[in-house]
Amino acid sequence: MKLGILYQDDTVIVLDKPAGMLSVPGRGADKQDSLALRVQQMFPDAKVVHRLDCHTSGVMLMAMGLDAQRELSRQFHDRETEKHYIAIVHGVLARDEGMTELAMRGDPDNRPLQILDEIHGKPALTRWRVIERHTDTTRLKLMPHTGRSHQLRVHCKAMGHAIVGDRLYGSEADAHEPRMLLHAEMLAFTHPRTAQRMRITSECAF
Numbered sequence: 001m002k003l004g005i006l007y008q009d010d011t012v013i014v015l016d017k018p019a020g021m022l023s024v025p026g027r028g029a030d031k032q033d034s035l036a037l038r039v040q041q042m043f044p045d046a047k048v049v050h051r052l053d054c055h056t057s058g059v060m061l062m063a064m065g066l067d068a069q070r071e072l073s074r075q076f077h078d079r080e081t082e083k084h085y086i087a088i089v090h091g092v093l094a095r096d097e098g099m100t101e102l103a104m105r106g107d108p109d110n111r112p113l114q115i116l117d118e119i120h121g122k123p124a125l126t127r128w129r130v131i132e133r134h135t136d137t138t139r140l141k142l143m144p145h146t147g148r149s150h151q152l153r154v155h156c157k158a159m160g161h162a163i164v165g166d167r168l169y170g171s172e173a174d175a176h177e178p179r180m181l182l183h184a185e186m187l188a189f190t191h192p193r194t195a196q197r198m199r200i201t202s203e204c205a206f
Contacts, residue, residue, distance in 0.1 A: 003038060006200050011068045011193045013046060014200045017060045019179045023051035050076055058184025058202045071192040076147060082188035085142040085152060086204045088181040089161035093138045097129040100155040104148050113168060114150040116158060124148045126155045137164060181206050
């Protein structure tokens with residue numbers, strides 16, 4: 001079993017998750033295969049710290065043991081990590097950079113969709129910057145400050161520029177795209193044992 005390992009030591013393991021693979025097992029016998037399960041078959045002490053959407057590729061961090069898991073989970077909770085994503089979105093953005101700050105919550109009547117709700121939602125903030133403009137799409141760097149479920153997908157949709165290939169928040173045409181064009185390009189965190197600041201990157205395939 002070949003895993004895309006970007007970095008590994010006795011405390012952390014950083015994976016390059018392919019698009020279309022679950023981060024952790026889902027509900028049902030047909031949703032048990034996942035990156036976490038495959039890693040744990042080779043490294044039984046590996047623990048989940050965070051997750052990426054099934055259709056998002058890129059950098060995903062796991063901890064070796066409970067102590068490392070607690071510390072890395074704390075860093076995510078306290079927003080001490082730094083995350084950069086690459087996305088291709090529909091349409092051409094006029095501004096070069098900006099910030100989208102829109103509260104979100106789950107839609108109980110239409111799971112797993114997330115919806116904007118400034119009253120009952122949780123705060124969500126995404127910074128973005130244009131990398132390149134094309135005829136009818138834009139390549140963006142997305143830098144989430146918070147880590148809400150589907151945050152980047154919902155915020156791009158709210159900006160009027162859904163991510164290409166997003167079957168939940170895009171148009172009917174997106175259902176025919178081979179994949180969603182969202183990639184976790186970089187993750188920075190503090191190593192739980194050495195206290196060294198780590199910056200792990202994954203090359204974007206699109």
